[in-house]
Amino acid sequence: MVKATAISLASQTFAENPYMFYEQLRSTHPVTWNNTFRYPGWYVTGYEEAKIILKDARFKNRIPLPQSSKKYERLKNVQNDMMLFQNNMNHQRLRGIVSKVFTPKAAASCRPLIQETAADLLNQVKQQKHMDIISDFAFPLPSLVIANILGVPTEDRSLFKEWTKPLIESIDFTRSKNVLTNGNETTKHVLDYFQDMIQHRKRRPKDDLISMLINEEQDGEKLTDNELLATCILLMAAGHETTVNLISNTILCFLQHPFQRTKLMENPALLETAVEESLRLESPTQMIARVASEDIEISGSHIQSGEHVYILLGAVNRDPRVFENPDAFDITRHPNPHLAFGYGSHFCLGAPLARLEAQIAVKSLLATFPDLRLETENVRWRKLAGFRSLQDLPVIWNKIENHTARKQ
Numbered sequence: 001m002v003k004a005t006a007i008s009l010a011s012q013t014f015a016e017n018p019y020m021f022y023e024q025l026r027s028t029h030p031v032t033w034n035n036t037f038r039y040p041g042w043y044v045t046g047y048e049e050a051k052i053i054l055k056d057a058r059f060k061n062r063i064p065l066p067q068s069s070k071k072y073e074r075l076k077n078v079q080n081d082m083m084l085f086q087n088n089m090n091h092q093r094l095r096g097i098v099s100k101v102f103t104p105k106a107a108a109s110c111r112p113l114i115q116e117t118a119a120d121l122l123n124q125v126k127q128q129k130h131m132d133i134i135s136d137f138a139f140p141l142p143s144l145v146i147a148n149i150l151g152v153p154t155e156d157r158s159l160f161k162e163w164t165k166p167l168i169e170s171i172d173f174t175r176s177k178n179v180l181t182n183g184n185e186t187t188k189h190v191l192d193y194f195q196d197m198i199q200h201r202k203r204r205p206k207d208d209l210i211s212m213l214i215n216e217e218q219d220g221e222k223l224t225d226n227e228l229l230a231t232c233i234l235l236m237a238a239g240h241e242t243t244v245n246l247i248s249n250t251i252l253c254f255l256q257h258p259f260q261r262t263k264l265m266e267n268p269a270l271l272e273t274a275v276e277e278s279l280r281l282e283s284p285t286q287m288i289a290r291v292a293s294e295d296i297e298i299s300g301s302h303i304q305s306g307e308h309v310y311i312l313l314g315a316v317n318r319d320p321r322v323f324e325n326p327d328a329f330d331i332t333r334h335p336n337p338h339l340a341f342g343y344g345s346h347f348c349l350g351a352p353l354a355r356l357e358a359q360i361a362v363k364s365l366l367a368t369f370p371d372l373r374l375e376t377e378n379v380r381w382r383k384l385a386g387f388r389s390l391q392d393l394p395v396i397w398n399k400i401e402n403h404t405a406r407k408q
């Protein structure tokens, strides 16, 4: 048996199956200290413990780079202005303004756009007999949608794709100096791009999120230019990376569990609980971090001020004390109080949009290709510790449908 402490979080072994490692950590304690990893700290695998920590304002969010870092200054400054890494009043102010315009109602109004985009993408590959779910469908769908919401020209989408990868990798545990240098360099291009876009929208507002963010205020205060830039970049990156993973992980779950797929086909009303189950079982965000601002005891573990706490969402969502048969994919699971979108004051602002995109994507894909199957059983995961992300997902099908994919 491989010892949990012997596994590197940046290894392919971990990327293939982080769950065995989580289990071993949990068997030590649901909040356990580990200083053999590259990032020493408290690793949280317990569900209740995770909720307590995420609700406790004494555990602070912080940027993953040292404040003193001069080498990656651009990247650091942008991260510093993102609500994701803010606390208390500043976080409330930023989140308050953004959530006035990026609302669940606004997400729901994207339904026709998502349906049309999904149908278009499927029509483009229908005459073939295979595709890569990631590059042909799961990536372009959320990226076209967020580009549309933000008001970014669709033809610039390939730039977004190029930019998101280094930005996401530079907040992951596996980040190397090269990744950070790349992230810092990429930040320059993204900043130039959005600076330009914001100037245009200030002169000529349009009916898009960037224009709304420019004008929105709370208690007479607007977002500063730097906050505006950081928010656009955060939404772009968040809108790209995690939803791609949710869509592709859900498809993979169905392809690996044909009985659950039949169940969904027989009872389409299970679509919502199916996506929730995929969020739980293969959580797109696997890890979030906090720093203790004072000495705090959690379930007998004595966390000291300044120590890092890593909440392993992928482990928490399989805590057997909360989820019966936690490693099973059961699309009828109810209730399913997973923490895939986080918990507490930083709960994901994009959750309604991500859920809707995944539901429409899965429904459209399975309806268009009823005999869809994996091209190979060898599924390849990206070497990331904070995200559950497939490298690719090649699939095949037999029938060539004559009719075009309809909006689902």
Ligand code: HEM
Pocket (backbone or CB within 6 Å): 061, 083, 084, 085, 095, 146, 234, 235, 236, 238, 239, 240, 242, 243, 246, 283, 284, 285, 288, 289, 340, 341, 342, 343, 345, 346, 347, 348, 349, 350, 351, 353, 354
């Ligand atoms: C399956 C898709 C998604 C997952 C699993 C996910 C997950 C998360 C998680 C776990 C957090 C909390 C981080 C923390 O507490 O440290 C978060 C925050 C956030 N997410 Fe998402 N996210 C997804 C999609 C999106 C989308 C589509 C958007 C927007 C376009 C978005 C925007 C945000 C923002 C702005 C925050 C920061 C909230 C705050 O700090 O108050 N997310 N997300």
